Amino acid sequence: MQDNSINNEELKEIILNNEEKKEYNSSKFADLENIVKWFIQRQDSENTLKTITLWAINLWASDIHYDHRVEDIIVRFRIDWVLVDIFALEKKYYKLLLEKIKHSSNLKLNITNIPQDWKHSVDLWDKKIDVRVSTLPTPYWENAVCRLLDAKKAIIDFDELWFFWTTKRMLEKAISKKNWLILVTWPTGSGKTTTLYTILSKLNSRDRKIITLEDPIEYELPWVIQSEVNEKNWYNFSMWLKALLRQDPDIIMMWEIRDAENLDIATQASLTWHLVLSTLHTKSAWDTLDRIINMWLKPYILASALDTIIAQRLVRKICENCKVETKKSKEETQIIKHMMKEIWMNSLPADNIKLFTWLWCEKCNNSWYKWRIWIYEILSLNDEIRELIRSGASAQEIISTWRKLDMITMKEDGILKSLKWFTTIQEVLKII
Ligand SMILES: [Zn+2]
Structure with a gap:
């Protein structure tokens, strides 16, 4: 791969195709499943709901999804805007849990054929958290999504x-x-x-x-x-x-x-x-x-x-806990040079830019990413x-003038942040 021999679209494809996909996974998901099943098998829907909510907060999830599948319910957390399967729950247990969710959020238990939504507080032993619950009828039963409204975040x-x-x-x-x-x-x-x-x-x-x-x-x-x-x-x-x-x-x-x-x-x-x-x-x-x-x-x-x-x-922020510096391959050096050119930094030596890889850890649920920027x-x-x-003047003329004033575009801001390894170039290219 030579400089100038490749256009931006091709480069984008190369970078995205070479991305190593990492699924979120953690032993914590299995631990949560065990605790939830222990409570729900004893008909303790209150502690089941509290446990799921508290663990979702600790895993930095923004939403809890209870989604229907033919055989069971899949409990999923949205972590860093990615939907992650946590565990499956038998339908008979979900029925009990759904009643608790609806009851605690003042939704009508007897209404199952129209969507409902309401905000309420969940008492999590040592703290309270606001949750917005919404339900949606499906051919099987009602789906439920709980958005966690943690003001601290x-x-x-x-x-x-x-x-x-x-x-x-x-x-x-x-x-x-x-x-x-x-x-x-x-x-x-x-x-x-x-x-x-x-x-x-x-x-x-x-x-x-x-x-x-x-x-x-x-x-x-x-x-x-x-x-x-x-x-x-x-x-x-x-x-x-x-x-x-x-x-x-x-x-x-x-x-x-x-x-x-x-x-x-x-x-x-x-x-x-x-x-x-x-x-x-x-x-x-x-x-x-x-x-x-x-x-x-x-x-x-x-x-x-x-x-x-x-x-x-x-964009997702890289995990600071498990990143380690690594040597650049020839291709990676070329990619970095292209990125620098895009932000008019091509006069600087690409050797100054470090390259990192990850070891994966429990803090990022083995995903390389933790939180977002x-x-x-x-x-x-x-x-x-x-x-x-x-x-x-048209919007186009205004933006052209604005560009001459050394303002940076979202893509350039993203490239700068990925060259500084706050995020990755893949994250930036996916959304631009
Ligand atoms: Zn990590």
């Missing part, structure tokens, strides 16, 4: 959001302003809850009033006034937003801009001296600009209201870009 320190110092400074500058609109864009599962709540916790001070409009409220923030959209009684999302503005807030966090009307209210709020944080369901900064310009907002309003777009994705692209509007927007 959702609100982290601002420094733990994995910004490089340039992007971190850019964002700190943006949120220190009194008004403007900041958008976090998010494909599903990109960790926007953590980013938004962490920014809010950084903004929290006694002299400022923060109000949120959420759907639904997932974590309680004691220092914030939270409201949940309730679209009954003819009160739609936009009307809630307007009511919220009459509460004289300094900072507003609205969960999602759903349509032109929501965006209009959000921009008006930012133009009338509020700092507004919100989210859009888009893939990148370019995608966000393109949608806003083409569909919704007049350029002069956009230029005056929008300050920052944070596009983000989550974010990769970002941040578009911060300066005078030059505002002028371009006002002049009616």
Whole structure:
């Protein structure tokens, strides 16, 4: 493989095809199965549920799935956004457990033919945890999924959001302003809850009033006034937003801009001296600009209201416990050179970049990965870009100018983070 003899798509394929697939596995899964079966065979559904929930938290799972198969139920945990089979449970025992899950989350036991969902607290001996339970009828019985809402993992320190110092400074500058609109864009599962709540916790001070409009409220923030959209009684999302503005807030966090009307209210709020944080369901900064310009907002309003777009994705973080440095093969050196070229670092010697491999360990459930980190692209509007927007430039022209300002794209941020071995290049390429 020679430099320049291969294009990026081919390189991506080579890297992904050479990836050694590792299944999550641990002796802890078998231990959990034994304890659960001991409790459930004694009809103790309460301790069964507590045990599964506690172990899921200790294994850093975000969700517990009880999924039907023809013969049995498979209990699976979502760990680092990967669904992992933990153990199988006989259907007769699941029936008992499902009744306990429904009972403790205030779902109606006699209703089995329509979906239900509710949030409740599970008392785990020494701590309480909020769980959002949802059930779905299937031809066999009801499926159940429990989302674990562990506030300690959702609100982290601002420094733990994995910004490089340039992007971190850019964002700190943006949120220190009194008004403007900041958008976090998010494909599903990109960790926007953590980013938004962490920014809010950084903004929290006694002299400022923060109000949120959420759907639904997932974590309680004691220092914030939270409201949940309730679209009954003819009160739609936009009307809630307007009511919220009459509460004289300094900072507003609205969960999602759903349509032109929501965006209009959000921009008006930012133009009338509020700092507004919100989210859009888009893939990148370019995608966000393109949608806003083409569909919704007049350029002069956009230029005056929008300050920052944070596009983000989550990738798995490598396990620090079992990584060891290794020698590079010729091919790996070439791959590293290509990655460096992509981020304009090709003048530096590739020998400076280390290469690691893993021994696998119990801490990462033998998967090489433990927890996740974010990769970002941040578009911060300066005078030059505002002028371009006002002049009616397309999203493409704006992004080209933005690129000349040495801003880094999500892919480049990902490559940098993989060259530093916070994650792997495979993780980055899979989602870009
Ligand atoms: Zn490990």
